[in-house]
Amino acid sequence: MSLISVDQTITIAMSVSDRHASAKWYKNMLGFELLYHADDAGWSELETNTPGVVIGLGEHTKPAPGNCVPVFGIADLDMARQKLEQAKVAFDGETDVVEGMVKTATFYDPDGNALMLAQDLTSGID
Template identity: 65%
Template sequence: MSVVSLENTITLAISVKDRHASANWYSEMLGFEVLHHFDEAGWSEMLTKTAGVTLGLGEQVEPTPGNSVPVFGIGDIATARRDLEAAGVKFDGETETVEGMVSTATFFDPDGNAMMLAQDLSGGT
């Protein structure tokens, strides 16, 4: 029995200098489809060819090559975080929310690898 119940989605988040240029590259080279660009949040998401897996492009001035953060979809981020913290899982700061879009919380596995929980607040799929 797991501490939390994840949804059937995962987003592989990477940092890039220019989300729009990167989205074009992933579209042309790998056939990924842009789901949305959230310019106010510096975030874009692309539908990959694998069911339930999206690619998230986080815009940064100095991206970290080779760094990918798996983002696991969750129905209730507050409860999941509470349960994981009670089990000794360490989180990086507070849960962050972009109203009407998403709530996220970054946590670490025992080896220090960053992962993230994300609750969709858009009302969509």
């Protein structure tokens, strides 16, 4: 039995210098469809051809080359984080919340690979 149970969504988050240009590239090169641009949050998402898997583009002035963070959907991020912390899993700072959109927390596997949990807040339930 696992410590926590993620849902059936995965967002592959990447750092880019221009989300709008990158979204066009992913559409033209791979056939991914734009879901939305959240300009106030510096974030865009594209639907891949794999059910439940989206590409998330975070805009940064100097993106780290070759970065990629799998983001796993979770129903209750606070409870999941508490269980993982009790199991001595290291987190990168506090949980981030974009009101009415998403709650996220980055953590690390034993080799230092970054992973993230995300709770959808768009339904108004958190």
